[in-house]
Structure formats: structure tokens, C-alpha cells
Amino acid sequence: MRKLAMLLLLPLLAACNSAIQGTEYSGGDANYVLWPASERAEPVEATGTTFDGDEINLADLRGEVIVINTWYAACPPCRAEAADLNAIAEDYADEITVIGVNTRDNRAAAEAFERSFETPYESIEGRNGAFIAGLEGAVPLQAVPTTLILDAEGRPAARYIGQIDPQIVRGMIDDTL
DSSP states (O other), X not given: OHHHHHHHHHHHHXXXXXXXXOEEEEETTEEEEEXXXXXXXXXXXXXXXXXXXXXXXXXXXTXXXXXXXXXXXXXXXXHHXXXXXXXXXXXXXXXXXXXXXXXXXXXXXXXXXXXXXXOOSOEEEOTTSHHHHXXXXXXXXXXXXXXXXXXXXXXXXXXXXXXXXXXXXXHHHHHHO
């Protein structure tokens, strides 16, 4: 009984530790949070380099809704959600920018994943954790996959931890646009 009580308190304690608070939901293996526009934190500042050597600076993308997804090649839920993320990126191509952040792989493994799943967006090489740290608590460092939606001002608007439910993420994007 004591273990059950501790397990039930764990999500509450984790939520208290988050730098950014919002309305949290959980179900199955996923947890997500929505931040109303009036309660969103300051814009996040993060810069990273893609595997092709291009620099991506979130400040340069202000005015656009950004979807950031953390992943690595051997991650089963990352592989399972790849087709859904690709469809979202393609369906919203004129409205959002999608950025992947590979948290563990070297260039060869990351590019093999991207070729295999025909990923239509660029990914940042994020093994050192600097890009995720720049998101200022909106994305837990070790929670992969995580999908973060930034509003046009660069503020965290929604976060989905775990393999995405594409309908929920599409709703989050629609609410942010």
C-alpha cells in the first residue's frame, strides 16, 4: 500500500519540480501539458547544429509555430511515431516548422533513421544536451521522445512526453496557430 501511495504521488512531485507549469494530462504511456497563452513562460533560447552543419537558432524562427521532437534511432516509440510526425510535418508544411533533436546517435545512425523513415525535416545533433537545456525546463533532459510546441513568440505552448497520439498533437498545433 505504501508503494502504491508513493507511485501516486510521484507525478505530483515531478510536476512541482517543473520550471514551467500548465494543465497536465496523462493516460497510457503518455503525458501532455497545455499552457494557455496568458500563462506561457518567456520565449526559449536555443541554438543547435544539424547533421549537415547548418545552424538552427530558435530566435531566428520567431513568427512561426515550431514543433520540436526529441528522438534517437533505437528508441521504439520514436520509430513508432515517425510516420505520424512526418504526416504532421507535411500536412502543416505551410504553417509550422518541425525540428528533430537527436539525443544519442552519431551522424551515420541518425541519417540512416532519417533515410529509412523519409523524415521531411532537419534534425539537430543534440548529444551534448545543450539544445534541450536551452529549452529551459520545457523538455525533460532524459524524456525521449518528447514533442514540444512553441508559439509564434517562441514560448512553450504544449508538450507531449512519450509516443505521440497524432490527433492530440494536431489539436495542440491547431490551438497554437
